[in-house]
Amino acid sequence: GQNIDQPTEMTATEGAIVQINCTYQTSGFNGLFWYQQHAGEAPTFLSYNVLDGLEEKGRFSSFLSRSKGYSYLLLKELQMKDSASYLCAVMDSNYQLIWGAGTKLIIKP
Amino acid sequence: DAMVIQNPRYQVTQFGKPVTLSCSQTLNHNVMYWYQQKSSQAPKLLFHYYDKDFNNEADTPDNFQSRRPNTSFCFLDIRSPGLGDAAMYLCATSRGLYGTLSPATNEKLFFGSGTQLSVL
Numbered sequence: 001g002q003n004i005d006q007p008t009e010m011t012a013t014e015g016a017i018v019q020i021n022c023t024y025q026t027s028g029f030n031g032l033f034w035y036q037q038h039a040g041e042a043p044t045f046l047s048y049n050v051l052d053g054l055e056e057k058g059r060f061s062s063f064l065s066r067s068k069g070y071s072y073l074l075l076k077e078l079q080m081k082d083s084a085s086y087l088c089a090v091m092d093s094n095y096q097l098i099w100g101a102g103t104k105l106i107i108k109p
Numbered sequence: 110d111a112m113v114i115q116n117p118r119y120q121v122t123q124f125g126k127p128v129t130l131s132c133s134q135t136l137n138h139n140v141m142y143w144y145q146q147k148s149s150q151a152p153k154l155l156f157h158y159y160d161k162d163f164n165n166e167a168d169t170p171d172n173f174q175s176r177r178p179n180t181s182f183c184f185l186d187i188r189s190p191g192l193g194d195a196a197m198y199l200c201a202t203s204r205g206l207y208g209t210l211s212p213a214t215n216e217k218l219f220f221g222s223g224t225q226l227s228v229l
Binding site: 004008033035040041042043044045048087095097099100101102104 | 149150151152153154197199201206217218219220221222223225
């Protein structure tokens with residue numbers, strides 16, 4: 001079966017750095033997405049990785065290692081508004097999106 | 110400048126009473142999707158339309174139907190809602206289907222704000 005694993009919940013302090021990990025086992029790979037979802041709202045696109053390495057976009061960076069089936073989302077200079085769930089989704093060989101259940105990130109002052 | 114609009118934001122229905130959720134888009138995207146998301150769970154794809162071509166996921170119950178009368182609008186019909194159908198329903202669009210775009214194109218989903226369905 002296909003599987004995406006993320007921690008259920010993480011807590012971090014305002015101004016700090018947090019890394020949210022995602023591991024996957026899928027039939028093939030055609031890219032990995034990170035989405036942010038605030039409570040009661042729709043997901044919004046954060047990043048897309050298809051090649052190994054780090055993609056930086058402002059305070060957010062996303063890393064991919066295809067050989068390890070592993071990605072992380074790195075959030076720097078945390079702000080209270082970053083409190084949300086972060087969803088990892090992998091596109092398999094059939095271009096189907098396989099979603100993780102999300103990591104709920106709680107930011108404390 | 111909402112691009113994918115879902116109505117209503119909250120919907121309450123009775124057990125067994127048909128309900129319709131609506132979605133419209135101003136992006137002129139070819140593909141429209143309906144997802145079901147329960148609390149703290151991954152979104153679950155119910156079906157999608159590529160233009161007028163309807164694609165049902167294998168495990169989507171027959172209780173769920175969809176209509177896309179034109180490019181801009183898509184509807185989700187739940188014929189006989191059960192208590193287990195209470196969830197957030199997300200409509201999303203994409204310009205094309207993954208795999209049909211050039212490798213340089215990062216396709217991504219544009220989501221509406223969702224409709225939270227309660228079943229009493």
